[in-house]
Amino acid sequence: xxxxxxxxxxxxxxxxxxEQAIVARERVARPKTIDGLTIGLLDISKARGxxxxxxxxxxxxxxxxxxxxYRKPTFTKPAPHDxxxxxxxxxxxxxxxxxx
Amino acid sequence: MAxxxxxxxxxxxxxxxxxxxxxxxxxxxxxxxxxxxxxxxYSQDDPGFPxxxxxxxxxxxxxxxxxxxxxxxxxxxxxxxxxxxxxxGWHRGExxxxxxxxxxxxxxxxxxxxxxxLSVDPEHATDLLLRFGQAGLQARRIELARLEDEIExxxxxxxxxxxxxxxxxxxxxxxxLEGTTRKPYEVVAVVPSDLxxxxxxxxxxxxxxxxxxxxxxxxxxxAVEGACTDQFNxxxxxxxxxxxxxVLIVNGPIRKRLGMNSGVNALxxxxxxTATIGRALQxxxxxxxxxRPGEIDxxxxxxxxxxxxxxxxxxxxxxxxxxxxDLGADIGTDTVTIFPGEGPRTIxxxxxxxxxxxxxxxxxTLRGIYHPKxxxxxxxxxxxxxxxARLFAEAGWDKAKLAARLHELCMIPGAELLRGAGGMAxxxxxxxxxxxxxxxxxxxxxxxxxxxxxxxxxxVIAGWVGGxxxxxxxxxxxxx
Numbered sequence: 001x002x003x004x005x006x007x008x009x010x011x012x013x014x015x016x017x018x019e020q021a022i023v024a025r026e027r028v029a030r031p032k033t034i035d036g037l038t039i040g041l042l043d044i045s046k047a048r049g050x051x052x053x054x055x056x057x058x059x060x061x062x063x064x065x066x067x068x069x070y071r072k073p074t075f076t077k078p079a080p081h082d083x084x085x086x087x088x089x090x091x092x093x094x095x096x097x098x099x100x
Numbered sequence: 101m102a103x104x105x106x107x108x109x110x111x112x113x114x115x116x117x118x119x120x121x122x123x124x125x126x127x128x129x130x131x132x133x134x135x136x137x138x139x140x141x142y143s144q145d146d147p148g149f150p151x152x153x154x155x156x157x158x159x160x161x162x163x164x165x166x167x168x169x170x171x172x173x174x175x176x177x178x179x180x181x182x183x184x185x186x187x188x189g190w191h192r193g194e195x196x197x198x199x200x201x202x203x204x205x206x207x208x209x210x211x212x213x214x215x216x217x218l219s220v221d222p223e224h225a226t227d228l229l230l231r232f233g234q235a236g237l238q239a240r241r242i243e244l245a246r247l248e249d250e251i252e253x254x255x256x257x258x259x260x261x262x263x264x265x266x267x268x269x270x271x272x273x274x275x276x277l278e279g280t281t282r283k284p285y286e287v288v289a290v291v292p293s294d295l296x297x298x299x300x301x302x303x304x305x306x307x308x309x310x311x312x313x314x315x316x317x318x319x320x321x322x323a324v325e326g327a328c329t330d331q332f333n334x335x336x337x338x339x340x341x342x343x344x345x346x347v348l349i350v351n352g353p354i355r356k357r358l359g360m361n362s363g364v365n366a367l368x369x370x371x372x373x374t375a376t377i378g379r380a381l382q383x384x385x386x387x388x389x390x391x392r393p394g395e396i397d398x399x400x401x402x403x404x405x406x407x408x409x410x411x412x413x414x415x416x417x418x419x420x421x422x423x424x425x426d427l428g429a430d431i432g433t434d435t436v437t438i439f440p441g442e443g444p445r446t447i448x449x450x451x452x453x454x455x456x457x458x459x460x461x462x463x464x465t466l467r468g469i470y471h472p473k474x475x476x477x478x479x480x481x482x483x484x485x486x487x488x489a490r491l492f493a494e495a496g497w498d499k500a501k502l503a504a505r506l507h508e509l510c511m512i513p514g515a516e517l518l519r520g521a522g523g524m525a526x527x528x529x530x531x532x533x534x535x536x537x538x539x540x541x542x543x544x545x546x547x548x549x550x551x552x553x554x555x556x557x558x559x560v561i562a563g564w565v566g567g568x569x570x571x572x573x574x575x576x577x578x579x580x
Contacts, residue, residue, distance in 0.1 A: 012242065016309060016388070076565055
């Protein structure tokens with residue numbers, strides 16, 4: 001290795017990213033049974049999502065779960081903060097429906 | 101005692117360079133001053149100049165840079181380490197005032213302008229700022245390994261959109277930041293989808309990588325700010341499985357200042373400003389916001405415009421007011437409009453000689469965007485090239501008249517739109533439909549003018565989900 005290469009100063013660039021440190025969050029434990037639990041069903045306001053969720057509601061109710069239905073104002077934007085809080089406070093689990 | 105590297109010695113202080121005729125001219129005056137009192141001479145290019153005087157070597161330009169010397173010769177009077185008075189160039193009266201003496205340079209002309217200081221020479225200015233200044237750059241430094249190729253290193257770290265990037269060195273980023281008066285630490289926007297606060301500095305870094313010149317930066321900043329509003333909804337545009345991306349339309353004198361092309365091949369390649377400004381926005385979205393294809397960017401197909409799509413409207417030869425004026429901006433204001441759009445689709449009409457006929461050709465293409473049965477969902481930009489625009493101008497059709505006629509012509513019989521109609525399962529639900537349904541919401545057709553002089557063509561750029569449920573085009577004023 002030549003001396004020239006060894007003494008070449010380090011080339012430095014600036015980080016173009018958001019330099020985010022991702023916080024790993026522990027997942028809530030999966031419920032052993034849904035019997036008696038309140039399950040949220042979130043319709044993202046996309047066409048025919050309701051058909052899928054209606055079916056899911058029947059299946060969940062038959063298995064003893066209570067079902068609450070929620071709806072995002074538009075599928076193109078994240079769910080509003082208040083809606084997320086409401087679901088978290090009222091439900092043990094949530095199913096978000098994507099459909100077309 | 102030798103002067104401290106950064107503090108001024110008391111007495112008279114002169115900054116000179118040999119490569120300056122005015123400095124040569126005042127050399128006898130410097131001898132005169134040296135003989136009469138305390139004089140320190142800093143020479144920027146030759147410690148041997150001027151002869152006969154003790155000269156301090158400032159070939160590093162540190163003292164010149166720290167004292168903000170803009171031209172040589174410059175003479176200062178310093179008391180207690182503080183500058184009291186300054187004369188720039190040669191002016192006998194000013195020099196005598198600074199020196200507190202009369203009879204300086206009796207054989208010299210009264211006045212002679214100086215030369216540029218080497219410390220403000222563009223060749224050195226950024227280096228000096230890096231070496232001696234508080235550049236204030238906050239971004240994490242990434243040191244490349246000795247054997248790493250710098251272009252490959254940027255690919256390896258995931259920063260690239262697929263094309264090579266210009267390595268964002270401190271020097272290049274500082275030079276980029278010269279393009280704006282905004283501070284590097286100012287927050288421009290919160291970038292989806294990771295919702296990261298993005299500073300002017302981060303935009304500058306990505307603009308360097310995109311290949312922008314510093315003078316493009318204000319436009320990129322405005323585009324980033326607009327794209328990250330709730331109104332434009334960059335998050336949704338990323339997450340959608342549809343093909344669209346941000347399309348920038350630039351209006352105002354800035355198009356000329358940046359040398360943007362609005363003529364031949366206006367929507368195509370070959371112009372640095374249009375190619376790199378749109379790219380810089382997309383690199384910010386990718387790198388700062390985390391909007392990477394296959395991750396939050398879920399486009400099934402995408403489109404080549406997602407490398408960056410920036411259009412400069414041809415205002416000078418347009419028979420109509422520019423898009424910016426349609427959206428409420430004053431003519432002459434520098435603006436960028438951000439539209440969620442896919443690639444352009446060309447409309448050919450070489451036979452129409454009446455505006456009504458050409459409007460019908462436009463409408464036929466506009467009605468087909470995405471699907472002939474997709475109504476009231478998508479906006480569109482109609483790009484009218486000069487030969488087509490001329491036909492409307494000669495018939496006295498202003499832009500509002502053309503837009504109104506297009507809306508009328510894009511009223512589609514409801515029966516054609518029902519599911520199953522025309523043998524196509526796609527369509528609107530139900531058995532009944534209104535007699536007519538508009539293809540576009542009111543104001544959903546935006547008309548711009550650009551392109552080469554020859555060619556009876558125009559183009560349509562289809563939008564993404566328009567309005568409050570999706571994305572609303574947004575116009576931003578470009579700030580210096």
